[in-house]
Amino acid sequence: xxxxxxxxxxxxxxxxxxxxxxxxxxxxxxxxxxxxxxxxxxxxxxxxxxxxxxxxxxxxxxxxxxxxxxxxxxxxxxxxxxxxxxxxxxxxxxxxxxxxxxxxxxxxxxxxxxxxxxxxxxxxxxxxxxxxxxxxxxxxxxxxxxxxxxxxxxxxxxxxxxxxxxxxxxxxxxxxxxxxxxxxxxxxxxxxxxxxxxxxxxxxxxxxxxxxxxxxxxxxxxxxxxxxxxxxxxxxxxxxxxxxxxxxxxxxxxxxxxxxxxxxxxxxxxxxxxxxxxxxxxxxxxxxxx
Amino acid sequence: xxxxxxxxxxxxxxxxxxxxxxxxxxxxxxxxxxxxxxxxxxxxxxxxxxxxxxxxxxxxxxxxxxxxxxxxxxxxxxxxxxxxxxxxxxxxxxxxxxxxxxxxxxxxxxxxxxxxxxxxxxxxxxxxxxxxxxxxxxxxxxxxxxxxxxxxxxxxxxxxxxxxxxxxxxxxxxxxxxxxxxxxxxxxxxxxxxxxxxxxxxxxxxxxxxxxxxxxxxxxxxxxxxxxxxxxxxxxxxxxxxxxxxxxxxxxxxxxxxxxxxxxxxxxxxxxxxxxxxxxxxxxxxxxxxxxxxxxxxxxxxxxxxxxxxxxxxxxxxxxxxxxxxxxxxxxxxxxxxxxxxxxxxxxxxxxxxxxxxxxxx
Numbered sequence: 001x002x003x004x005x006x007x008x009x010x011x012x013x014x015x016x017x018x019x020x021x022x023x024x025x026x027x028x029x030x031x032x033x034x035x036x037x038x039x040x041x042x043x044x045x046x047x048x049x050x051x052x053x054x055x056x057x058x059x060x061x062x063x064x065x066x067x068x069x070x071x072x073x074x075x076x077x078x079x080x081x082x083x084x085x086x087x088x089x090x091x092x093x094x095x096x097x098x099x100x101x102x103x104x105x106x107x108x109x110x111x112x113x114x115x116x117x118x119x120x121x122x123x124x125x126x127x128x129x130x131x132x133x134x135x136x137x138x139x140x141x142x143x144x145x146x147x148x149x150x151x152x153x154x155x156x157x158x159x160x161x162x163x164x165x166x167x168x169x170x171x172x173x174x175x176x177x178x179x180x181x182x183x184x185x186x187x188x189x190x191x192x193x194x195x196x197x198x199x200x201x202x203x204x205x206x207x208x209x210x211x212x213x214x215x216x217x218x219x220x221x222x223x224x225x226x227x228x229x230x231x232x233x234x235x236x237x238x239x240x241x242x243x244x245x246x247x248x249x250x251x252x253x254x255x256x257x258x259x260x261x262x263x264x265x266x267x268x269x270x271x272x273x274x275x276x277x278x279x280x281x282x283x284x285x286x287x288x289x290x
Numbered sequence: 291x292x293x294x295x296x297x298x299x300x301x302x303x304x305x306x307x308x309x310x311x312x313x314x315x316x317x318x319x320x321x322x323x324x325x326x327x328x329x330x331x332x333x334x335x336x337x338x339x340x341x342x343x344x345x346x347x348x349x350x351x352x353x354x355x356x357x358x359x360x361x362x363x364x365x366x367x368x369x370x371x372x373x374x375x376x377x378x379x380x381x382x383x384x385x386x387x388x389x390x391x392x393x394x395x396x397x398x399x400x401x402x403x404x405x406x407x408x409x410x411x412x413x414x415x416x417x418x419x420x421x422x423x424x425x426x427x428x429x430x431x432x433x434x435x436x437x438x439x440x441x442x443x444x445x446x447x448x449x450x451x452x453x454x455x456x457x458x459x460x461x462x463x464x465x466x467x468x469x470x471x472x473x474x475x476x477x478x479x480x481x482x483x484x485x486x487x488x489x490x491x492x493x494x495x496x497x498x499x500x501x502x503x504x505x506x507x508x509x510x511x512x513x514x515x516x517x518x519x520x521x522x523x524x525x526x527x528x529x530x531x532x533x534x535x536x537x538x539x540x541x542x543x544x545x546x547x548x549x550x551x552x553x554x555x556x557x558x559x560x561x562x563x564x565x566x567x568x569x570x571x572x573x574x575x576x577x578x579x580x581x582x583x584x585x586x587x588x589x590x591x592x593x594x595x596x597x598x599x600x601x602x603x604x605x606x607x608x609x610x611x612x613x614x615x616x617x618x619x620x621x622x623x624x625x626x627x628x629x630x631x632x633x634x635x636x637x638x639x640x641x642x643x644x645x646x647x648x649x650x651x652x
Contacts, residue, residue: 189343190376192363194390194441204389208380285380287421 038261048258056262066246066263073242074270076157077226080164084221085214087165088172092213093206095173096180108177111170119167123234126163130154130235155237163231168224172217179213180206211285219275226271243267294319294444294477295340300349302335302501309335311501313349317479319444322471324480324488327498328524333481336498337447340479342366354444369438370447373454375430377422383409384418387436394441408436411470428459435467439474446471448480452487464490485525489513497521517560519569519650528571528648529619535559535568535651544647546570548616549592552644563651571648577621579608580639581629587641594619596636606631610640 039056042049060066095107114122129135130153137149152158183206191201229244236242243263250260279286293316302310309332317323325333338344339351342363351358353367369390378386388405396404409415412432417425425433431451438446451467452460468491471478482488488495489509496506505517516522519530533546535554542554549570578587594610597618606625609618621640623629632638 184374184376186372186374186376187378189363190370190372190378190437191389192343193341193368193370194437195364195393197362197364205378 035261035264038258039265041258043256043258046255056259057266059259060262060266066243069241069243069246070263070267070270072157073226073244073267074274076160076164076232076240076242077222079161080168080225081218081222083161083165084168084172085176085217088169088217089176089210089214091169092173092176092180096177108174111173114167114170119230120234122167123163123231126159126166126235127154130159130162154235155240157236157240159235159237160232160240160242163235164225164228167231168221171220175216175220176210176213179210179216183209208285211282215279215282215286218278222278223271223275227267292319293317294321294354295479296352298350300336300339300346300351302332302339302344303347309501310339310346313501313503315496315503315506317445317477319477320475322468322478322480322491322493324482324492324495325498326482326485326488326495326524328483331498332501333483333498334449335501337370337449337479337481340445341368341370341447367444368447369441369443369445370449371431371434371438371451373449373451375434375451375454377425377430377433379423381422382418383414383420383422383425383433386422386433387418387440389437390441404440405436408440411439411473412436413466427454427456428463431455431463435470439470439476443476445477445479448478450481450483452482452484460487467491489525497524499524514646516571516648519571522571522648522650526573527620528573529577530650531570531572531616531619533568533570535563535565535649537565544568544570544644544649548612548614548619549590549642552590554644554647554649558645558647559649560651563649566651568652569650571650572619572642572646574607574620574622576646577610577619577640577642579610579621579623579632580641583628589641589643592640592642594638594640596632596634596638599632599634601625601631608632608638610638612640 040052040054042051042053042055091111095104095111099107127134131137132149132151132154134154136153137146140146141149153162187205187209188201191205192198196204226242227244229242229248232240232242232245236245244267247260247263247267250256250263295315295317297313297315300310300313301308311332313336325336327333335344339346340353342358342361358366378389381389384402384405387408388401391401391404394401405418406415409417412435414429414432414436417429417433422430422433431454434451448467452463455463464487467478480488480491489512492509494506494508495512496503497512498504499520505512505521507515512521513525516525516528522528522530531546531548533544533549536543536545538553542556542559543551544554545551580586580591592612594612596608597611598609600607604625605622608621608623610621611618619640625631
């Protein structure tokens with residue numbers, strides 16, 4: 001009797017998770033498996049050679065172009081992550097510690113306003129701001145700070161960093177805000193009571209307790225930015241291209257899906273590796289707490 | 291006695307809310323002092339003002355002769371045990387206890403020795419390496435105590451430290467806290483809403499209502515002679531009986547509904563009280579049911595019927611309906627083996643001590 005009930009409960013459970021499971025397998029696992037499979041095949045002009053081989057990986061690893069794009073992607077993502085998290089922290093801190101409790105929701109809502117516009121539109125706005133005759137240059141010339149328009153701010157790596165850091169700011173602010181909200185304020189009073197100044201209490205208590213949020217923010221920014229291709233494509237110029245642009249080129253222009261798949265798999269592995277190292281480096285902050 | 295802490299005319303406003311009203315108070319060195327009152331009476335605000343977490347709107351606060359105006363919490367000779375204990379979850383027990391030693395002089399080894407001594411003092415020897423989040427409630431409280439006492443403050447502030455503990459543990463910790471206070475000789479200021487806890491632990495108690503101190507006294511005086519009905523209601527249990535205070539032949543006489551008319555000695559009548567209607571307070575233990583086999587207690591007598599009874603194991607509480615139809619009066623009796631537990635409806639004779647009467651004019 002009990003066994004029958006259990007079985008039927010298990011069956012109900014399975015029935016309930018089945019649709020999302022099918023969805024996840026169809027849209028995530030299958031494409032991923034196909035990409036991995038493709039990466040072991042090769043393209044022979046118009047034909048697909050389905051012999052399993054590591055040739056693509058060998059080429060991807062030795063060709064300086066791929067290497068440079070990959071290194072540049074990691075570098076850009078790293079810089080974007082650093083800038084975003086460093087700038088997001090004070091915003092999250094301000095909302096958590098200095099905004100009246102009843103207005104916090106409003107502030108968080110305001111933080112998400114950039115999402116109301118399409119990302120493409122926002123990128124084009126950056127072009128308007130950073131361009132040769134853009135808002136920034138004309139303003140700076142107008143107030144006499146520079147004589148000629150700056151060219152280092154558009155169609156290069158810097159422009160990509162600026163646009164991405166702006167786009168991902170809300171993603172970084174939210175987890176840090178949540179971590180800060182979870183800090184029992186009496187801990188800060190206890191630190192003051194035990195002789196710490198406001199600043200040293202921040203370093204000894206607030207910062208370590210906010211680290212889970214900082215780690216989450218870093219991963220949330222780092223992982224998607226490495227694969228971004230719209231931003232480098234539109235504001236990066238030739239010097240700001242990233243690995244995703246090459247993947248797109250392999251798939252769509254060079255008709256070399258296997259090579260594109262190989263680069264995609266490698267990018268994924270590198271991101272996973274770096275993310276894992278990052279989490280391990282911060283594991284003492286991520287321990288479960290009572 | 292030179293006071294260690296003295297407050298003069300301390301006021302605190304939060305916007306329109308008047309949290310502390312003209313508090314003037316002196317607390318001596320080595321005293322176990324309690325701030326007792328219902329929630330919202332300002333006791334925690336007062337404690338936090340002494341700690342330096344709140345700034346008084348006006349008035350002055352001196353600790354050990356030094357004016358504390360503008361002195362932040364980290365530079366006051368006070369340490370606090372927080373209601374939540376505020377144990378740092380990212381640090382070990384030893385790191386928590388040694389948190390405040392960072393700025394202190396001495397080598398690392400000396401500091402570690404101090405931490406070990408502090409842990410030993412609160413009965414947590416060998417717990418140093420444990421993670422703070424793995425501790426039980428009672429252990430957290432001990433860590434909070436060790437962390438505060440290790441800095442040898444002049445004053446230890448305790449903000450409802452027992453409220454998170456279960457009854458048994460609470461009773462045990464009350465005893466330990468009292469022992470610890472005698473051992474270290476530091477002034478303890480305890481905030482509590484538990485009158486029993488305040489009575490058990492304190493040398494003196496300030497009872498607070500609405501941001502004011504209603505009465506400041508020793509536990510015994512507070513229990514025996516509450517200054518007004520509000521204090522009397524808050525501390526212990528008390529019967530309030532309406533009646534009249536009269537003067538007959540130059541002597542005070544109480545006429546109490548249900549208990550009759552009795553003469554009162556002059557010293558029992560509060561100063562300034564004149565003839566007129568009054569409330570008479572009588573604690574349940576000042577009344578007793580007369581059991582036939584026992585020797586007749588001294589005092590006054592009244593007749594009544596058991597209207598209700600509550601059996602507590604060690605004690606039985608009887609609500610006795612007096613013969614003239616007044617509201618029932620509560621009386622507590624120790625349950626001796628020779629005493630039966632009376633059923634409802636039993637006719638009884640009640641004896642009471644006139645000397646225990648509290649008089650609240652008006």
